[in-house]
Amino acid sequence: MLASDRNNASCLEIVDDALFVVCLDDAAPENVGDLCSNFLCGTYNLQGGEQVGTCTNRWYDKVRFVTFIRFKAECLCYSSRLLYVPMERLASTSSTRA
8 A cells, every 4th residue: 555656655654643633523423332432443344345434544543532423522542641641631721712
């Protein structure tokens, strides 16, 4: 994939260097279980042997801001306890200014 297009490597480098990603999902979870599952892993399906769903826009080594159609949002970070405090502050500040 990286060799098939000269821009692929530079685009992946941008994502790799990023502190966080914003996942704009077109999903509309109907209950708490679906909501939690989608926040953590995204939706998943195989169509013609190809993986599709919101799981394809997840970068599991990044802090993720996930939003849904009904304007529910969540901030996920798995890295360390040291990262939690500044990310909580960022999420808190962002939600009060939105």
